[in-house]
Amino acid sequence: MGVVAAVMALAKLPRGRAAAVADVHAASPALAELPARLRELGFLDGEEVEVLATGLSGGPLAVRVGETTFALRIREAECVTVRAVHS
Numbered sequence: 001m002g003v004v005a006a007v008m009a010l011a012k013l014p015r016g017r018a019a020a021v022a023d024v025h026a027a028s029p030a031l032a033e034l035p036a037r038l039r040e041l042g043f044l045d046g047e048e049v050e051v052l053a054t055g056l057s058g059g060p061l062a063v064r065v066g067e068t069t070f071a072l073r074i075r076e077a078e079c080v081t082v083r084a085v086h087s
Contacts, residue, residue, distance in 0.1 A: 006084060010063065011077035013051050019082035021047045021065070027078045034079050042066050043080050 013019055024035045024043050042065045043049070052069065053062040060071045 007081055009078045010049060010051070010072075010080035010082050011061070011074050013049075013082055015051045015054055018048055018050050018085045020085050021045055021049055021080060022083040023081040025079055025081070027075065031075065031079060034076060038076070038079060041070060042068060048085060049080070049082055 007022055008019075010019075010021075021043050022045065024038050026032045026035055047065055049063060049065045051061050051063055055061065058074055060073050061077050063070050063072050063077065
């Protein structure tokens, strides 16, 4: 597997590549409460994350964070910034 760009949105992470959570932020004012919810789910700084599958036509992503798998909408995945994990 190749190397992930230094920092990118989780929504842009190629399927099957591991990365680490770098930041969780509100991508827009309408999503102001989302970062706290994502952190409660385990999207914490340094936690390993991987996109397992992508939905059709911009549908949800199946994402593993730690030992748990979640379905995230693209707008939610854009609130999570990740950095490369060297394997």
